[in-house]
Amino acid sequence: MAKITLRLIADTLGISVATASKALKDYPDISQKTKRDVKELAATLKYKPNSFAQSLRNQESKIIGLIIPEIVHHFFANIIHGVIKAAEKEGYLVITLQSDESYENEKKQIELLLEKNVDGILISLAEDTVNFKHIKAIIDEGIPVVLFDKISKLIKCSQVVIDDRKAAFEATKYLIDSGCKTIAHVRGPLKPQTTIHRFLGYKDAIEAHGMIYDKALVFEADHLSYEDGRKVAKEILASNQNIDGIFAFTDLLATGLLVKLKEAGVMIPEEVSIIGFSNWFLSKITSPTLSTVNQPGLEMGMAAFKLLFEELSNKKNKVPTEFVTVEIPTNLVIRNSTR
Amino acid sequence: MAKITLRLIADTLGISVATASKALKDYPDISQKTKRDVKELAATLKYKPNSFAQSLRNQESKIIGLIIPEIVHHFFANIIHGVIKAAEKEGYLVITLQSDESYENEKKQIELLLEKNVDGILISLAEDTVNFKHIKAIIDEGIPVVLFDKISKLIKCSQVVIDDRKAAFEATKYLIDSGCKTIAHVRGPLKPQTTIHRFLGYKDAIEAHGMIYDKALVFEADHLSYEDGRKVAKEILASNQNIDGIFAFTDLLATGLLVKLKEAGVMIPEEVSIIGFSNWFLSKITSPTLSTVNQPGLEMGMAAFKLLFEELSNKKNKVPTEFVTVEIPTNLVIRNSTR
DNA sequence: CTGAAAGCGCTAACAC
DNA sequence: GTGTTAGCGCTTTCAG
Numbered sequence: 245m246a247k248i249t250l251r252l253i254a255d256t257l258g259i260s261v262a263t264a265s266k267a268l269k270d271y272p273d274i275s276q277k278t279k280r281d282v283k284e285l286a287a288t289l290k291y292k293p294n295s296f297a298q299s300l301r302n303q304e305s306k307i308i309g310l311i312i313p314e315i316v317h318h319f320f321a322n323i324i325h326g327v328i329k330a331a332e333k334e335g336y337l338v339i340t341l342q343s344d345e346s347y348e349n350e351k352k353q354i355e356l357l358l359e360k361n362v363d364g365i366l367i368s369l370a371e372d373t374v375n376f377k378h379i380k381a382i383i384d385e386g387i388p389v390v391l392f393d394k395i396s397k398l399i400k401c402s403q404v405v406i407d408d409r410k411a412a413f414e415a416t417k418y419l420i421d422s423g424c425k426t427i428a429h430v431r432g433p434l435k436p437q438t439t440i441h442r443f444l445g446y447k448d449a450i451e452a453h454g455m456i457y458d459k460a461l462v463f464e465a466d467h468l469s470y471e472d473g474r475k476v477a478k479e480i481l482a483s484n485q486n487i488d489g490i491f492a493f494t495d496l497l498a499t500g501l502l503v504k505l506k507e508a509g510v511m512i513p514e515e516v517s518i519i520g521f522s523n524w525f526l527s528k529i530t531s532p533t534l535s536t537v538n539q540p541g542l543e544m545g546m547a548a549f550k551l552l553f554e555e556l557s558n559k560k561n562k563v564p565t566e567f568v569t570v571e572i573p574t575n576l577v578i579r580n581s582t583r
Numbered sequence: 584m585a586k587i588t589l590r591l592i593a594d595t596l597g598i599s600v601a602t603a604s605k606a607l608k609d610y611p612d613i614s615q616k617t618k619r620d621v622k623e624l625a626a627t628l629k630y631k632p633n634s635f636a637q638s639l640r641n642q643e644s645k646i647i648g649l650i651i652p653e654i655v656h657h658f659f660a661n662i663i664h665g666v667i668k669a670a671e672k673e674g675y676l677v678i679t680l681q682s683d684e685s686y687e688n689e690k691k692q693i694e695l696l697l698e699k700n701v702d703g704i705l706i707s708l709a710e711d712t713v714n715f716k717h718i719k720a721i722i723d724e725g726i727p728v729v730l731f732d733k734i735s736k737l738i739k740c741s742q743v744v745i746d747d748r749k750a751a752f753e754a755t756k757y758l759i760d761s762g763c764k765t766i767a768h769v770r771g772p773l774k775p776q777t778t779i780h781r782f783l784g785y786k787d788a789i790e791a792h793g794m795i796y797d798k799a800l801v802f803e804a805d806h807l808s809y810e811d812g813r814k815v816a817k818e819i820l821a822s823n824q825n826i827d828g829i830f831a832f833t834d835l836l837a838t839g840l841l842v843k844l845k846e847a848g849v850m851i852p853e854e855v856s857i858i859g860f861s862n863w864f865l866s867k868i869t870s871p872t873l874s875t876v877n878q879p880g881l882e883m884g885m886a887a888f889k890l891l892f893e894e895l896s897n898k899k900n901k902v903p904t905e906f907v908t909v910e911i912p913t914n915l916v917i918r919n920s921t922r
Numbered sequence: 923c924t925g926a927a928a929g930c931g932c933t934a935a936c937a938c
Numbered sequence: 939g940t941g942t943t944a945g946c947g948c949t950t951t952c953a954g
Contacts, residue, residue, distance in 0.1 A: 260940070266939095315660055325655050357676075361633065470868065586947095601925055632947080
């Protein structure tokens, strides 16, 4: 099948390529008749402009890049969905890449995206990433970047976050309000900011309610897996601290805790209340169902794209962009693992 | 920051653009010294070839499209991951789109991908899709297409599938072998091929083991949701058929069944064995944990890309492609919801 | 061994 | 209203 180019249309209509191009783009200086003819022929021939040629001229690809630590992950899958959905609405397509939480991959993938001349990049930083030169470098090159979820305050760009500290505060407060007296926190590995913020929210709540913060009640999970939740549950059982409430860093951990404690004969929530974080799908499925903090991935993904889109538009109009940090509200979802 | 083009390199080295281009590509007719000079300068300037210009010349984008019904879905997330991983290894990037199970979206999204001149497309058909003109049209245009999971035998192209019928047979056989006497099947909506195949596998197994197939034991869920599982559980309870085994179309459905039956006081697996399909993450979390059929999304995604990649290579070498259907093996994962 | 020239398909300033 | 021209950055003959 022969390629349908503007040249072909122009030739069969006996006009110039330029005129054909302008006719399709509704330039005011083209006669109605010509416009009609060109559009009609284009339609019947199913003319599709060659995006490479267009991009080469316009210096824009209408493609953005999205780098996330892990695709098979309820929260990030929601993010991807949100980004793709918002992007499609504005005529952008999305290339997704997975960093596997590795700084090296992240760096390489940014290169790959740049080589494809994406118009902008959305990133949730890898756990491994502590040095931000690679991100700053692309920002300096003038490529709009928006960070979401795993962000860094040290990078000058727009960001989409939740208030982890506040959300953790609310979750812990709920445990306190519902009568828990000895509340443990199961945190993740030290590096990510979120770990620290959720821990601080927990601590804030404890102290704001006349309880004494006790380091021995804070447990650290090596990873954020179901299995790690089970492991920590054993530690909790062995610690003999009369823990009657647990705020876990994430639902997966909480689920591991819940299942293991139940197996050990602990009544949930009668003896121990558990609250997770993220509102993954599985929190509806555990028994008892898991109370948690809803972390709205879809909204965050959409918001991240919107920020990028604005920046892209500004860039086209040569307007400078004020970087903003958008905070997406979270909310407690109380189910049956809490009193 | 000024753009680094071949022209720039050529000019600073006092050679022509053509020579610079060839030097970078190791053409045999360029002197070692020139090659070294060009490569060195390119490296220090961090020269990145402009992909639009390259694509415009070479007629290939090194980007492929991926259309799936639903991103936030354990199996499809695995597919995406597999595709992206395999593609990255071969220097391809992936644009992902979600059809929401809608034929109209699928059609539109194929257009979008074609407009971006992707080199090939990977599709899992939407539930709505019964007419395949849109797929056949792009194949006729010479764009390689590979179908996976939700496929159609009516489309002439390479495909990646599992043997649903055999897998369903094995699952049902397991129920029979473990002593179930009255086995129900909970199927999904009628349209997709998978529904029919899994149903037939169930029927085959029943009949192959001297039992009598009974239509009254087949329940249809409107959707494949957790809630629908609960709804069907009610029907099963109301039907008074002494059902002691259930093969469900998918884990989500199975989980709904399991939870609702438990709530109604039914002992799982003592009174009723349940087996699901797909081996979603959640099947490890239910209590009791769910026996299921492992449907390896990652492998399927990788296989699908590999087929596409071969076809792409063939096309470049002007070798015709023999369409093949690759079958990825499934396996039973026996957990605690079966006797 | 190197470079001039053509062209991939499209757009936009400018001329007519 | 329409066409001419130039050029986006790269690759690949082909001539030297």
